[in-house]
Amino acid sequence: MPGPSVFVFTGISGAGRKTIARKVGEALGWIAVRSCTTREPRNPAAPDSDYRYMSREQFDEWDSEGKFAQTASISGNRYGVLRHELEAALSAGISVYVVLNREGAEAIRKQYGDRTIRIFIYVDKITVRERLESKGTPFETVQRYLDSYTDEVTYRSKCEYTFENVNADRTAELIRAAVTR
Numbered sequence: 001m002p003g004p005s006v007f008v009f010t011g012i013s014g015a016g017r018k019t020i021a022r023k024v025g026e027a028l029g030w031i032a033v034r035s036c037t038t039r040e041p042r043n044p045a046a047p048d049s050d051y052r053y054m055s056r057e058q059f060d061e062w063d064s065e066g067k068f069a070q071t072a073s074i075s076g077n078r079y080g081v082l083r084h085e086l087e088a089a090l091s092a093g094i095s096v097y098v099v100l101n102r103e104g105a106e107a108i109r110k111q112y113g114d115r116t117i118r119i120f121i122y123v124d125k126i127t128v129r130e131r132l133e134s135k136g137t138p139f140e141t142v143q144r145y146l147d148s149y150t151d152e153v154t155y156r157s158k159c160e161y162t163f164e165n166v167n168a169d170r171t172a173e174l175i176r177a178a179v180t181r
């Protein structure tokens with residue numbers, strides 16, 4: 001039995017990376033390591049549980065204390081994964097999953113080497129737009145994701161696995177089968 005891994009769901013924003021990560025993670029008993037972010041929740045009245053939302057002051061303090069395994073600045077907001085959350089699970093022999101863009105995936109790969117398994121999730125551009133619009137994502141955000149589509153998609157060749165996410169349950173099942181083979 002191999003040791004615990006860091007599963008990084010990456011790929012196309014809006015393709016369903018968080019959705020699939022949750023499904024596979026729950027099925028296989030992995031611990032979710034949510035990113036901290038200074039971005040406002042999309043619905044401040046009822047923040048979702050996709051991120052750990054925090055003030056810029058809090059983020060900067062933890063950053064200066066070296067608490068993040070990696071950080072990113074995207075559209076004026078900061079994002080980061082707490083090293084102790086990730087490593088506590090690994091030390092306990094439990095695999096973890098994170099959902100990151102390709103810079104984050106690269107940073108994790110550099111630090112955790114072969115223990116890192118990158119799973120690239122994608123769908124075609126039209127489907128990305130449809131999914132984001134039906135989720136109520138702001139127009140500018142949808143546009144930003146679509147503009148970066150071509151750049152993002154090239155990262156798939158570096159990932160350990162690539163899956164097109166047409167039917168979510170089916171995608172999750174295929175990933176589960178692939179990573180437990």
Ligand SMILES: Nc1nc2c(ncn2[C@@H]2O[C@H](COP(=O)(O)OP(=O)(O)O)[C@@H](O)[C@H]2O)c(=O)[nH]1
Pocket residue numbers: 013014035036039050070071072074079080081099100101102103104105141
């Ligand atoms: N490099 C890096 N990327 C992150 C981190 N946390 C989240 N991300 C990615 O950064 C992007 C943030 O986009 P945003 O529009 O705020 O959130 P979304 O709704 O999850 O797409 C997404 O592609 C996330 O997967 C992190 O800690 N590091």
Ligand SMILES: Nc1ncnc2c1ncn2[C@@H]1O[C@H](COP(=O)(O)OP(=O)(O)O)[C@@H](O)[C@H]1O
Pocket residue numbers: 012013014015016017018019020099131132134135165166167168169
């Ligand atoms: N296979 C799928 N079929 C239809 N809708 C999906 C599928 N996978 C995810 N979604 C929906 O698409 C939207 C974007 O998914 P999300 O997981 O937030 O994407 P990402 O993390 O890649 O930005 C969400 O509303 C989600 O419920």
